[in-house]
Amino acid sequence: MTSERAPIARLVDVVKTFRRGSEEVRALGGVSLDVAPGEFAAVVGASGSGKTTLLNMLGCMDTPTGGRVLVSGRDVTNAGERELAEVRKHSVGFVFQQFFLVPTMTVLENARIPALFARNPAGERRAAELLELVGLGRRLDHYPGQLSGGEMQRVVIARALVNSPALLLADEPTGNLDSRNAGGIMELFESLHRGGLAIVMVTHNPDLAGRAGRIVRMEDGRIMA
Amino acid sequence: MNFRGLAFNNILRSRTRSLLTILSIATASVTLTVVLALDRGYQAAVDRELVSKSGVHLYITKEGCPMEAASIIAQGGISPLYVPASVLGRLATVGNLDAVLPFNIFALTTSDGTRTDIFTGVTPALRKMRPDLEFDRGGWFEGKDPIILGAEMARLEKRAVGDKIYFEQLKREFRVVGILKRTYGQDDGMFFLPLEVSQALIDRQGKLSAVAIKVKDVGKLATTLDELRALLPGDYYVMSSKELGAGVLTFFGSTRVIMFVTVIMTFLVSIMGIVNTKLMTIAERKREFAYLKCVGATAGDIMRLVSLETGLMGVIGAAVGGAAALVLSPLFEGVIRRYLVVYVPTSRIVEPGAAVVLASAALVVVVSLAASVYPAARAARIRPMEVLRDE
Numbered sequence: 001m002t003s004e005r006a007p008i009a010r011l012v013d014v015v016k017t018f019r020r021g022s023e024e025v026r027a028l029g030g031v032s033l034d035v036a037p038g039e040f041a042a043v044v045g046a047s048g049s050g051k052t053t054l055l056n057m058l059g060c061m062d063t064p065t066g067g068r069v070l071v072s073g074r075d076v077t078n079a080g081e082r083e084l085a086e087v088r089k090h091s092v093g094f095v096f097q098q099f100f101l102v103p104t105m106t107v108l109e110n111a112r113i114p115a116l117f118a119r120n121p122a123g124e125r126r127a128a129e130l131l132e133l134v135g136l137g138r139r140l141d142h143y144p145g146q147l148s149g150g151e152m153q154r155v156v157i158a159r160a161l162v163n164s165p166a167l168l169l170a171d172e173p174t175g176n177l178d179s180r181n182a183g184g185i186m187e188l189f190e191s192l193h194r195g196g197l198a199i200v201m202v203t204h205n206p207d208l209a210g211r212a213g214r215i216v217r218m219e220d221g222r223i224m225a
Numbered sequence: 226m227n228f229r230g231l232a233f234n235n236i237l238r239s240r241t242r243s244l245l246t247i248l249s250i251a252t253a254s255v256t257l258t259v260v261l262a263l264d265r266g267y268q269a270a271v272d273r274e275l276v277s278k279s280g281v282h283l284y285i286t287k288e289g290c291p292m293e294a295a296s297i298i299a300q301g302g303i304s305p306l307y308v309p310a311s312v313l314g315r316l317a318t319v320g321n322l323d324a325v326l327p328f329n330i331f332a333l334t335t336s337d338g339t340r341t342d343i344f345t346g347v348t349p350a351l352r353k354m355r356p357d358l359e360f361d362r363g364g365w366f367e368g369k370d371p372i373i374l375g376a377e378m379a380r381l382e383k384r385a386v387g388d389k390i391y392f393e394q395l396k397r398e399f400r401v402v403g404i405l406k407r408t409y410g411q412d413d414g415m416f417f418l419p420l421e422v423s424q425a426l427i428d429r430q431g432k433l434s435a436v437a438i439k440v441k442d443v444g445k446l447a448t449t450l451d452e453l454r455a456l457l458p459g460d461y462y463v464m465s466s467k468e469l470g471a472g473v474l475t476f477f478g479s480t481r482v483i484m485f486v487t488v489i490m491t492f493l494v495s496i497m498g499i500v501n502t503k504l505m506t507i508a509e510r511k512r513e514f515a516y517l518k519c520v521g522a523t524a525g526d527i528m529r530l531v532s533l534e535t536g537l538m539g540v541i542g543a544a545v546g547g548a549a550a551l552v553l554s555p556l557f558e559g560v561i562r563r564y565l566v567v568y569v570p571t572s573r574i575v576e577p578g579a580a581v582v583l584a585s586a587a588l589v590v591v592v593s594l595a596a597s598v599y600p601a602a603r604a605a606r607i608r609p610m611e612v613l614r615d616e
Contacts, residue, residue: 061519061609082523088609089521100516104237109226114520116226124226163521 007034008072008091008167008198009058015066016053016221027053029221030067035200037166040193042209043202045218051202052171054218058200059092059169060084072166089118093160093168097175099152101144107131108140111158118163130158134188150181157188161197168192170201174208186211228526232533239506246502247542250593253488253495254546258585259557260484262550262577267477270570274410275470280355281326282446283438283453284469285312286462307432308461315456316436321449324353324439329423329432333394342378342392344416346423354439358412362386363403366419372399373417376407377571395426411571496596503535503600507607514604515611524605531601532594539593543586550577550585 016028028050035041035058043051056062057069060076061084068077072091076084088094093114101110108124111131115123131137134154144152153173160168170189174182186208193199193213203209217224236243287306308327316325329346349365351358361376363386374384384390384401391398399418407413424430440449446465453463464472507514514527522530550557558575577585 056610059519059609085518085521085523088519094516094519096516098512100513102231102234102238104234105226105231109230109234112226113231113517116228116231117517117521117523117526159520 006037006073007070008037009033009035009200010070011054011057011067012070013067014057014064014069016050016057016062017065026221028057028064031057031221031223032067033058033216033223035167035198037198038193038196039214040189040199040212041201041214041216042212043200043216043218044204044206044209049218050221051218053221054216055169055171055200055202058167059094060087089114090163091165091167093163093165095153095156095160095168095170095173097172099144099156099176101152101155103144106141106143107136107147107155110144110155112162114159114162120163123162126164127158127162130161131155134158148181149177150184153177153181153185154188157185157192161192166198168197168199170199172202172204174203174205182208228529228533229537232530232537235530235534236537242502242506243538246499247538247545249495249498250539250542250589251546251549253491253592254543254585254589255550255553256491257488257588258547258550258577258582259554259575260488261581261585262554263484263557263561263575264481265578265581266574266576267570268474269576270572270574271470271473271477273572274570275466275473279437279466280357280439281437281466282440282443283450284464284466285436285438285453285457286434286464287460307429308435310431310433312433312436312457312461316438316453319449319452319456321440321442321445321452322438323441324350326350326354326437326439327420327433328435328437329420329427329429330434331423331427333392336393342394342416343414344418344423344426346418346420348420351417354437355412358408359406361404361406363401365403367402368400370397370399370422371402371419373403373405374401375405375413375415375417377413378416379404397426409572414571492592496592499535499538499593499596500600503531503597504603507531507600507604510604511607511611514607515609518607518609527605527607528601531604532597535597535600536590536594539590540586542593543589546589547577547582547586551582 011031011033014028014031015026017024017026019025031050031054033054043054045051053062057064058071060069060071060079063069063079064077068075070076071087074087076087079087102113108127108131111127112123115126120126128137128140131140134157136151136154136158139147139151144155147155153176173189174185177185182205189199189201190211199212201208201212209215285308287308310327313325313327316322327348327350330343332341332343334341352365363373366373372390374382374390379385379401382390384404386401386404388401389398390401405412418426421430424432440446450463450465457463517527517530554575554577558573561575562569
């Protein structure tokens with residue numbers, strides 16, 4: 001599962017265990033995975049198979065119990081909170097099932113929030129460009145309450161890309177959408193992928209997974225294929 | 226859009242909750258502003274009326290509780306203590322006395338209880354004691370049943386020189402011979418009568434409430450004070466106007482303690498309200514904060530955001546509270562005057578100036594920010610992976 005090009009994110013024999021009461025749960029049992037630049041991978045598997053934990057590791061949202069995690073060539077296995085925040089800020093974009101849009105802020109303001117934390121003065125211009133790219137160029141001044149679910153998820157995608165990350169992590173990005181809007185989001189992902197963006201998407205939907213360039217199947221905390 | 230804009234938007238998301246929090250902060254702000262204004266205003270008014278503008282350097286009263294006498298001297302009422310007029314003869318030997326004013330003061334409430342009139346019996350020595358007292362119309366006592374009105378009393382009674390004025394408490398009618406110019410002091414609210422007339426009205430012939438003294442050389446005030454104390458029998462009390470003012474303020478001290486305890490309690494309630502509201506908000510927005518961490522917010526950014534949200538509410542609450550204190554201060558003054566048990570100056574005692582309003586606002590904002598520390602720290606500890614939990 002390696003690529004000839006230097007991977008954007010790399011998991012090397014990553015183990016993650018945690019306690020649930022008196023029981024020790026092994027969420028990841030020695031997982032190795034390389035995400036190459038421009039790659040579009042879909043992670044599939046049953047509930048509890050470790051998909052979300054895998055995404056946590058790639059997104060520097062959690063630290064492993066064992067093994068190594070490298071993002072953008074940087075070993076973040078034992079990184080502190082501040083260093084992990086830096087990596088998340090500049091290297092990774094996140095899209096989740098829930099939108100987390102601020103209802104009292106316009107579409108443009110919502111999309112530029114990550115730029116605020118990155119102290120990126122060009123954030124507003126970049127956010128406007130991305131919103132144009134995702135088809136919301138005419139709705140910059142609208143509020144989330146005036147948008148459909150599919151449009152809100154497009155705002156979320158624009159927001160995830162405002163700091164120009166090389167890797168987009170998506171956890172069930174179409175989980176709250178009807179099939180028409182879900183199809184639209186997938187087309188957008190494919191378009192972004194063609195533009196060179198690496199995408200790792202967790203999904204339960206085999207049709208959507210089939211549209212990714214690579215499928216990573218997980219079972220009991222291990223990658224099966 | 227910056228941190229302040231984001232914080233302001235977050236406040237707008239829970240309008241009712243934010244409004245209630247702001248109102249609680251504003252209440253603390255009003256309380257603090259009014260109490261500070263009263264504290265400063267009362268001290269200034271006491272100094273103005275009893276020390277700086279009274280024209281009196283020394284008072285002679287009968288020993289007892291001098292502060293009770295002070296209160297009575299200044300506010301009226303019929304004191305059980307009195308100074309026999311015969312004391313005046315003893316003062317002739319003291320050299321540094323410029324003016325000696327024996328006076329009799331008492332207060333009577335109207336039968337419907339709506340007003341208390343203060344009557345002061347004085348001699349012509351008042352004019353030497355208080356050269357600043359000028360007549361707006363008319364002049365000094367002359368003819369039958371004369372009375373002089375303070376400016377405010379003339380306005381309230383709608384009386385002019387030559388008019389008759391009847392007091393049902395005394396069952397007596399007087400003729401207005403003079404109306405004083407407004408002094409913005411206690412004189413404005415008084416009725417002045419000839420000393421003997423006032424003594425007769427309350428059956429205190431030959432008895433004085435006190436004797437007020439103005440000295441020639443203020444530099445020798447301490448010597449004169451000692452001389453008078455040595456001259457008069459031990460059951461007389463001689464005190465300077467400064468001591469009188471200080472004594473009144475000592476009396477006011479207990480009221481002050483109660484006021485500041487009230488402020489502290491109001492602040493505690495407000496702080497608990499802020500902490501509770503912010504903790505609830507953070508619990509509800511846990512995954513949102515986790516998401517913000519996903520997009521690069523550090524623990525410091527989250528702390529800053531939550532503190533800004535609270536700080537902004539503090540600023541709005543302080544502004545609302547300060548404005549309300551300014552607008553409502555006359556109302557508060559009326560209530561405080563009604564229930565204040567110590568000497569109540571006639572001039573304004575609740576006067577929230579710019580310094581008081583700004584100091585109060587600054588303290589309210591600082592306290593609001595302090596109240597946000599614990600909720601902000603809780604929010605900052607939220608881990609980014611919480612965003613995916615239960616999805």
